[in-house]
Amino acid sequence: MDIAGILFDKDGTLFDFGATWNGWAATVIGELAQGDTDRARALADAARFDLEAQQFHPDSPVIAGTNREAAECLASALPNRSLTEIEALLTEKAALAPLAPAVDLVPFLTSLAGRGLRLGVMTNDTEYAAHAHLGAVGVAGHFDFIAGFDSGFGAKPAPEPLLAFARAMNLAPGQVAMVGDSAHDLIAGRAAGMRTVGVLTGLAQAHELAPLADVVLPDIGHLPAWLGH
Template sequence: MDIAGILFDKDGTLFDFGATWNGWAASVIAELSGGDAARAQALADAARFDLAAQVFHPDSPVIAGTNREAAECLASALPGRSVAGIEALLTEKAAMAPLAPAVPLDPFLAGLAARGLRLGVMTNDTEHTAHAHLGAAGVAGHFHFVAGFDSGYGAKPAPDPLLAFARAMELAPDRVVMVGDSAHDLIAGRAAGMRCVGVLTGMAQAHELAPLADAVLPDIGHLPRWLGH
């Protein structure tokens, strides 16, 4: 395959979604509820989060949504709290989330870079949080492009932020692979004219991703073999 660039989603792709975000979400709900059990349940319902099991439901709008969309969900259960204020809190807390890399990222990314591939991250999280997470994981230096929903290119499932990566790297879209764990990622990739690879380290199942993907892999660690060079 004549692939020259790889654009990764962040949560559920570079980092295992459940291991990173389930416990974090429970702590944020506890903080926002102020110890009020009914309010905590209302927040959990709005975010489609199972408080008892401390896991997101697969249909949670928070999983693939932007930080603003997550704040809007929670604001619906917090009358009197502004969306902007909740969004700022989420940004602050997200930067400190306990990261669980899907694979050992430094050697994985170094191996891709050694092949001459241009690497990028496009997340529906904030750009600030993306830089914080990549820095905390010690892999920021491997990426030539990092964008969030607030970077000025738009958000997935629109293709615009993916095309921004291709332009920045001076690559034709069909020489780029979009790698992600959600339908949003793959729909955006298809619309951008890119190859698409789904991974199963998020909340979506293989049968949900397969119709949108050129391949569905257990995790990003299988990507070098799929690339075949």
Template sequence: MTLAAQTRRADGILFDKDGTLFDFHATWSVWAHGVISDLGQNDTALMQRIADAADYDLAQRRFRPTSPIIACTNREAAECLARALPLRAVEEIETYLTRTAALASLAPAVPLAPYLEGLALAGLRLGVMTNDTEQGARAHLDAAGVAEHFHFIAGFDSGHGAKPSPAPLLAFASAMALDPARIVMVGDSAHDLIAGRAAGMQTIGVLTGPAQEADLAPLADAVLPDIGHIPGWLGA
């Protein structure tokens, strides 16, 4: 083990995806407006009902911080929207969300390729755990040109469970043969940080999602503007 590895705070980082690796509003609030317009067939009243079900502000074109869509699984998002679309099957909506989300225009929180290369050069093991599907996660990371930088990629459907359960986080620790206490869970929502604490990991909140610092601080060892500030905090 190098001196740098001995002195830094962790040996692995597990990232949430949406709102963490990718800026939430620049990516998903924009995508959601298109989804609502499409599913609502440009019917103003129906669009408003869908937006209300998703707790989405149509005028501002942004998810509200209280939206259940922010941290839920793709299936749960479909069930949420189905309340405004009683004539459409949940399975149909889920398939639609999966397909369109895979094509969403992504806005990385920082230039990801050089950032992840730097973390790897410091000897850190890197993973992604999202409540999106694993297929969706891999599609997004491939589109951003960074999938190969991660040693572990999991979604809610990968067989480990979904956040806020600690199980998928502990699956990363096991796969990397790391002590959970030497891993940092990084996310933009309470779900991420609750899961990290329950797994016995260090936790970092980032402000590239809908949550405010006051929402994340009670659950985090640090709250940072974005993931670009993590190497300094780690001492990596």
């Protein structure tokens, strides 16, 4: 397989989505609601978050959306707070999220780099949060390219941020595999002319990802076997 570069999504791919973000979201909603149960319910409804089950609904726009889009969802239930203020708060809080790596990332990424693969991350989160999260688990230095929706290349499902990775690595798009847990990731990968790998550490089910993916894997730990070299 002529794969020379792998571009990872972050949340739901490098990190298990539910284990990382469900408890975090419940805490943030509680802080924003300031003890007002009706406001908490409105915030949860806007974000498609189940307060009783303490988890996101699979159709939540927050899952694959940008930080800005998440702020826009919550702003509808916070008429007295500016969108800019909410967005800044989410950026600050997201950088402190309790991370749950999908696999032991240091040996995993070291092994991939040892194969001569160029590695990157493209997330619809902020670039600030991406660096904070990857740095917190000691793997920021394992990546040749780290970009967020605000890095100047655009956001998924557009192909432009993926193509920026290919250009930066001097690779043809067909030499790159886009690995992600959402349709946004895989649509972007297909549009960019890349191989697409779905993983099941987000909220999407295999049957949702399969039509957009060359392969659907339980988690990123199964990538080496798929690469086959």
